[in-house]
Amino acid sequence: MSGLFSHAVAPILILCAYMYIRDKYEKEPIRLLVVGAVLGIVITFPIIQAQYFVMGFMPLTTEIGEAAYTSFIVAGFVEEAFKFVLLLALTWRNRNLNEPLDGIVYAVFISLGFAGMENVLYVFNPEIGGFETGLLRAFTSVPAHMMFGVAMGYYFARARLFGDVAINMIKAFFSAVFLHGAYNFFLLSGIWWALVPFAIFFGGMLVIGVRKINKYVRESPFRPEAG
Numbered sequence: 001m002s003g004l005f006s007h008a009v010a011p012i013l014i015l016c017a018y019m020y021i022r023d024k025y026e027k028e029p030i031r032l033l034v035v036g037a038v039l040g041i042v043i044t045f046p047i048i049q050a051q052y053f054v055m056g057f058m059p060l061t062t063e064i065g066e067a068a069y070t071s072f073i074v075a076g077f078v079e080e081a082f083k084f085v086l087l088l089a090l091t092w093r094n095r096n097l098n099e100p101l102d103g104i105v106y107a108v109f110i111s112l113g114f115a116g117m118e119n120v121l122y123v124f125n126p127e128i129g130g131f132e133t134g135l136l137r138a139f140t141s142v143p144a145h146m147m148f149g150v151a152m153g154y155y156f157a158r159a160r161l162f163g164d165v166a167i168n169m170i171k172a173f174f175s176a177v178f179l180h181g182a183y184n185f186f187l188l189s190g191i192w193w194a195l196v197p198f199a200i201f202f203g204g205m206l207v208i209g210v211r212k213i214n215k216y217v218r219e220s221p222f223r224p225e226a227g
Contacts, residue, residue, distance in 0.1 A: 008123040011138040012116035019108045025222035033109045040113020043082045067188040072181030080176040101216035103157025111149030147209040152176040154212045
């Protein structure tokens with residue numbers, strides 16, 4: 001049991017460590033990052049209840065239509081809405097969010113907290129769980145959740161620090177919803193050839209996400225060269 005739990009949690013800790021290391025010029029308080037991750041875990045349970053509720057409104061449609069509703073509304077919209085509200089409540093008035101990368105850091109820790117709890121629930125599921133499930137999710141679902149957080153945090157930081165609040169907040173929320181929904185749709189569509197565009201989408205999401213992180217690292221006002 002402990003081995004299975006470690007298998008589920010290890011990729012979360014690795015990516016959290018990566019994000020903390022990348023924030024190299026003015027690190028965020030570890031206490032606040034832990035709070036964000038723990039609250040990301042806590043919101044898993046109201047998210048599940050909200051998803052059951054939203055599933056009741058699924059229109060009678062085709063298999064593709066049901067996959068789209070499940071992906072973009074049940075998963076994408078509901079999960080990212082909870083994460084977005086949590087990010088807003090935790091950091092909008094917090095003076096620690098004082099450089100662009102901070103928006104990504106907090107969003108990623110919240111997102112990975114949720115992904116960690118989701119991982120545990122999956123790997124301990126008696127029907128679909130196990131080490132194989134944990135290994136697959138370590139290289140797909142977990143980094144995907146991190147990238148949803150990167151997209152949200154990127155525009156959230158722009159809203160918080162640079163203005164155009166309404167536009168950037170809309171971008172922060174719906175960019176994460178779109179990435180999350182598209183990721184799920186490729187997997188739920190039941191179309192065998194969707195694996196090819198999924199691989200392209202997934203790879204592109206990772207590359208763009210890392211570029212966004214690197215961009216904000218370079219733009220840090222605490223970078224020595226910036227002074």
